[in-house]
Amino acid sequence: MxxxxxxxxxxxxxxxxxxxxxxxxxxxxxxxxxxxxxxxxxxxxxxxxxxxxxxxxxxxxxxxxxxxxxxxxxxxxxxxxxxxAQIYYEFKEVDIINNTIRSVIDREDDEGELKDADGTEAQQHFYDYVNNEVEEHFKLQMKEFVDFSILGVLLEYRVAATTTFLTKEGKWLRARVVRCQQTQAGKVATFLWILEDISEERQQRDALIDVSNRVVAASKAKTAFLSTISNELRAPIDAVLGINDMILSETSEPQIVRYSESIRDASVDLLGMINDILDFSIIEAGKMEIVSKKYNLLELINDLVQTIKPQAEDKGLSFILDIDANTPKDLYGDGLRVKQIILNLLTNAVKYTIKGRIILTVASEKLDERHVGLHVSVKDTGQGIKDEDKSRLFVEFERIEEGRSSTVGGTGLGVTITQRLLELMGSNLEVESVYKLGSNFYFVLEQMVVHWEPIGDTVMPSIPVPENDSVLPHFISELPEVNMENGIKNNGDEESYLEALKVYASSVGKYIEEITEFLKADDLENATIKIHALKSTSRIIGAESIGELALALENAGKAGDKEKVENEVGGLLERCKALGQQLRPLLEPTASKEDAGDTGKPAISDEKLTEAYAKLRECAAACDSFGIEEVLAELGNYQLTEPQQGKMTDLSQAIDNFDFEKVSEILKEEK
CATH class of the missing domain: 1.10.287 (Helix Hairpins)
Known part of the structure; x- marks a missing residue:
């Protein structure tokens, strides 16, 4: 100035x-x-x-x-x-050579007088300030910080130095010294002394640290609680299972056996949930370790078959193995965790599949002379997953469509644990799913090979192929866009394949309409999502050429190549529309063998039909799509009249769209 x-x-x-x-x-x-x-x-x-x-x-x-x-x-x-001056508590220029101090910014004290240190001895001024203003615990620290003999040497090698301290008034200040000038010999001649009031900043930081500490403490407490309670619960459940096995071995009364089997099934389910919670708590605590050792892949697969096949058969599902005979039998890795991962995927597949097949595929890819990439896939013909629900798939303690099914239990941890275990082993879980058609969970895991002896044909399955008494209409095999053999393989059996074809015929028009509308609205992102869905559904029914074209357009959409999508999407949609029209007869009610009485299926009684309608109304009120589909599947075991069959078709189409009001409306006139 x-x-x-x-x-x-x-x-x-x-x-x-x-x-x-x-x-x-x-x-x-x-x-x-x-x-x-x-x-x-x-x-x-x-x-x-x-x-x-x-x-x-x-x-x-x-x-x-x-x-x-x-x-x-x-x-x-x-x-x-x-x-x-509003920011800085003090701002002074200090001359070390002459031991003088000059105020750059003058600040008023509490009485309104200017705090001015000009003309005083600089070193003594700082010592007096420390003795009079600084809180006792910080005095030694600040005396060392303002000692010119130390500070001069410090600033020779640094442009600035900073420290924080507390005043006797309870203010937190940040002291900063900044080198200004040096002598020809390199000694510090002058520096700036800056004091900044950081009391508010310190309070905010302390509050954040406190919140962070509480979050960490809560997380540790949660992990400790889950681990402790899981361990404590397993002992009494094991005791219940043991006593129940004794009951089963000592009684032959049908009613007691049924009760005992119910106890066993419920206890096994509960034990599985507890094991999931324990595994999750161990992973969250960072204590899960991968222990590698030699294991036999053939024995591992056989154990999986023995565990899953009875569960699948209890639900009327077929469990099919598709094992590459050239896969090495003796591998080196954590076989226990590999088994747990595959078992989690198979258990989920059985849980969410009402009818059809579960297909376990295992193949290998040679990476080098010591390692293979183990390709594992679990396919099902279950409900599938909606696109909007896929982001929730790996969220712990959350189950997809939990509110729509009262028959599916679990903790919602299976997929999360599987993903965490695969990450620990350097892999990742991938998912492909089409709603109402099924899901495919797969991963590639690098494993060391102990011996290159292959598994061979010991566990090789036979994938169903069309027979003379095929349930598929003859015209399906004549469609040029469809590879029927691959379609059956993708779905597990002919009945599931037929259902997939019906879903395609009923949904392809909606996909075409949505893609067209999104492109008109210049919404390439959502159009690409629908093209992806069209690709997946086409591949599942064996329309491989259409699937490849959709894949190319999907990749173009992801790359932002709008011109390519707009130029070629017309051809894709025309082919899909034509295929949908060719499959349209599958949706039309036709005279069936049931109507002629040639199948041997019993006619449904009025009491059974009334009971089924009551169950359907109950499930519709609870928005339980799984329950409705189970009832419809059970009714398929009986001969139905043409009006009854038409009503079942209407119910099936309504539940496909989750239109529970329509379901209630259809059932309203039935008693």
Whole structure:
């Protein structure tokens, strides 16, 4: 501020001197004009005086403009200094060589007087400040920080140094020293001393630390609780299972056997949930370890078959193995965890599949002379997963469509644990799913090979192929877009394949309409999502060529190539529309063998039909789509009249769209 004031005074003084000199010149010229009678000289002198006066006028204007500009700069600087004064508690320049201190920003104390240290001995000023202002626990730290002998050496190698301390008034301050000038010998000559009030910042930081500590403590408490309670619960459940096995071995009464089997099944389910919770708590605590050792892949698969096949058969499902005979039998890895991962996927497949097949596929890919990539896939013909629900698939303690099914239990941890275990082993779980058609969970796991002896044909399955008494209409095999053999393999059996074809015929028009509308709205992202769904459904029914074209357009959409999508999507949609029309007869009610009484299925009684309708109404009220489909599947075991069959078709289409109001409306007139 002082420097600017001196500059302004110097400019004004120079302007005054110039004006005085010019006035003196004008006076001399005017006197000279009066002493001469030459008119030309007089006119010339007057003209010269006019020019000089104008020059003086413009010089004065320039001086005034410069003064105003300097005044504006000074005002701006004062405003900035005032703003800085609101932030900085002190801002001083210290001369170490001369041991002097000068205030850069003056700040008022509590009584309104300016705190000014100018003229005092700098080192002593800092010592007095520490003794008078700094809280006792921070005095030693601050005395070392303001010691010039230490500070001078410190700033030779650093531009700035910072520390924080607490004052006796309870304020938190941040002290910062910034090197300004150095001597020719490299010694620090001057530095800036800055004090910043950080009390509010400290309070916010302490609050965040407190919240963070509480979150960590809560997480640790949750993990400890889950681990403890899981271990404590397993012992009594094991005891219940043991006593129940004794009951089963000692009694032959049908009623007691049924009760005992119910106890066993419920206990096994509960034990499985507890094991999931225990595994999850161990993973959350970071204590899950992968223990690698030699294991036999053939024995592992056989154990899985023995565990899953009875569960599948109890639900009327077929369990099919598709094992590559060239897969090495003896591998090195954590076989226990590999088995747990596959078992989790198979258990979920059985749980969410009402009818059809579960297919376990195991194959290998040679990576080098010591390692293979183990490809494992679990396919089902179950409900599938909606696109909007896929993001929730790996969320712990959350089950997809939990509110729509009262028959499916579990903790919602199976897939999450599977994903975490695969991550620990350097792999990742992938999912492909089409709603109402089924899901495919698969992963690739690198394993070391102990011996290259292959599994062989010991567990090789036979995938069903069409027979003479096929349930599939003959025209399916004649469709040029459809590979029926691959379609059956993808779905597990002919009945499931037929259902997949019906779903495709009923849904392809909706996909076409949605893709068209999204592209009209310039929404490439959502159009790409629907193209992906169209690709998956086409592949499942064996329409491989359509699936490949959809894949190419999906990749173009993901890359933002809108031009390619718009140019080629028309051909894709036309082919899909044509295939949907060719499959349309599958949705039309036709005379069946049941109507002719050729199948041997019993006619349904009025009591059974009334009971089924009551169950359907109950499931519709609870929005239980699984329950409705189970009842419809059970009714398929009976001969139905044409009106009854039409009603079942209407119910099936309504539940496909989750239109529970329509379901209730259809059942309203039935008692």
């Amino acid at each position: 002082a420097m600017h004031f001196m500059d302004n005074n110097r400019t004004a003084f120079t302007g005054v001197i110039i004006c005085v000199v010019l006035v003196a010149l004008i006076s001399v010229w005017s006197l000279n004009a009066m002493l001469t009678d030459n008119i030309k000289v007089i006119v010339l002198n007057l003209g010269l005086c006019f020019v000089i006066i104008m020059a003086i006028f413009f010089i004065l204007l320039k001086i005034l403009d410069k003064y105003r500009a300097n005044e504006m700069k000074s005002r701006n600087l004062n405003e900035r200094m005032a703003a800085a």
